[in-house]
Amino acid sequence: MVFVDIFLPWFFFHTLLLVFFTFSYYNINMKVTLIPERCIACGLCQTYSELFDYHDNGIVRFYDNPVELQREIAETSDVLEAIKNCPTRALLKDPS
Ligand code: SF4
Numbered sequence: 001m002v003f004v005d006i007f008l009p010w011f012f013f014h015t016l017l018l019v020f021f022t023f024s025y026y027n028i029n030m031k032v033t034l035i036p037e038r039c040i041a042c043g044l045c046q047t048y049s050e051l052f053d054y055h056d057n058g059i060v061r062f063y064d065n066p067v068e069l070q071r072e073i074a075e076t077s078d079v080l081e082a083i084k085n086c087p088t089r090a091l092l093k094d095p096s
Contacts (some may be wrong), residue, residue, distance in 0.1 A: 033093075048085060
């Protein structure tokens, strides 16, 4: 009876927590915001991540969409490095 009264609820709760944290770990997203007014067209961000590309005048944009200024993506180290190393903070990361 002790098994049913104590162990089974503990086991199910524990399993539920494991499933929740596993899904949380693999679904970490972030919101990346471009601020073209701050961009000085140094070209650094693309050396870190292919997410970024440039207009003809060198101002940052997303590689596949020239008008979009914000997007939610999976958090990756290359994008984080690009954001961290932007000298004018023209790239921002917001938790989503
Ligand atoms: S690193 Fe920053 S300033 Fe340089 S091109 Fe990219 S967004 Fe513009």
